[in-house]
Amino acid sequence: NAGVMQNPRHLVRRRGQEARLRCSPMKGHSHVYWYRQLPEEGLKFMVYLQKENIIDESGMPKERFSAEFPKEGPSILRIQQVVRGDSAAYFCASSPSGTSFGTDTQYFGPGTRLTVL
Amino acid sequence: SQKIEQNSEALNIQEGKTATLTCNYTNYSPAYLQWYRQDPGRGPVFLLLIRENEKEKRKERLKVTFDTTLKQSLFHITASQPADSATYLCALEDSSASKIIFGSGTRLSIRP
Numbered sequence: 716n717a718g719v720m721q722n723p724r725h726l727v728r729r730r731g732q733e734a735r736l737r738c739s740p741m742k743g744h745s746h747v748y749w750y751r752q753l754p755e756e757g758l759k760f761m762v763y764l765q766k767e768n769i770i771d772e773s774g775m776p777k778e779r780f781s782a783e784f785p786k787e788g789p790s791i792l793r794i795q796q797v798v799r800g801d802s803a804a805y806f807c808a809s810s811p812s813g814t815s816f817g818t819d820t821q822y823f824g825p826g827t828r829l830t831v832l
Numbered sequence: 833s834q835k836i837e838q839n840s841e842a843l844n845i846q847e848g849k850t851a852t853l854t855c856n857y858t859n860y861s862p863a864y865l866q867w868y869r870q871d872p873g874r875g876p877v878f879l880l881l882i883r884e885n886e887k888e889k890r891k892e893r894l895k896v897t898f899d900t901t902l903k904q905s906l907f908h909i910t911a912s913q914p915a916d917s918a919t920y921l922c923a924l925e926d927s928s929a930s931k932i933i934f935g936s937g938t939r940l941s942i943r944p
Contacts (some may be wrong), residue, residue: 719875756936758921758934758939820866822879824875825874825875826874826875
């Protein structure tokens with residue numbers, strides 16, 4: 716059973732370009748979470764999605780950032796018109812039944828390291 | 833506001849000793865608390881979950897305590913080894929129960 720897959724592992728973009736990060740959850744997991752981690756800092760929650768639904772996007776910047784988890788295919792985190800401050804590691808995690816069930820742990824992918832030049 | 837605090841200073845421990853990491857939280861009443869390990873350049877890996885009605889949880893050389901009165905969890909690694917060197921994160925379900933909030937982590941170094 717493959718773990719959470721993220722690609723690309725490293726992404727370099729120039730200011731103003733779009734960054735598209737992909738996350739394939741573990742098999743059987745229907746809940747996906749995206750986090751951002753700056754150097755020497757903890758994980759900051761961005762968004763929580765189930766298939767075709769955004770459950771909680773309270774950690775997502777209001778502009779330029781969007782996320783989706785379609786019925787088929789990976790979850791996508793999209794950052795439009797990137798700026799240098801977007802440079803960070805972006806982690807995706809998945810769980811089988813969501814945090815509200817109280818005992819679900821999250822399985823993390825290896826992350827995508829975004830560098831904005 | 834809800835806050836999770838971990839000691840931001842790195843912890844250096846001699847091999848064989850017990851390492852103890854602290855996680856404090858405020859303005860929360862979490863139903864459970866989790867601990868994760870993160871190695872450089874990698875995603876966090878789940879270690880242990882402890883519920884609010886559990887005082888202590890053990891897994892091999894790991895022990896976690898959860899004091900809901902003090903609003904604190906302690907994470908212990910006994911007989912520490914250099915391979916235990918990593919950053920350790922505590923995480924709580926937030927009050928909306930829709931997401932997990934992570935502490936900023938404590939970097940642990942075990943010297944031979």
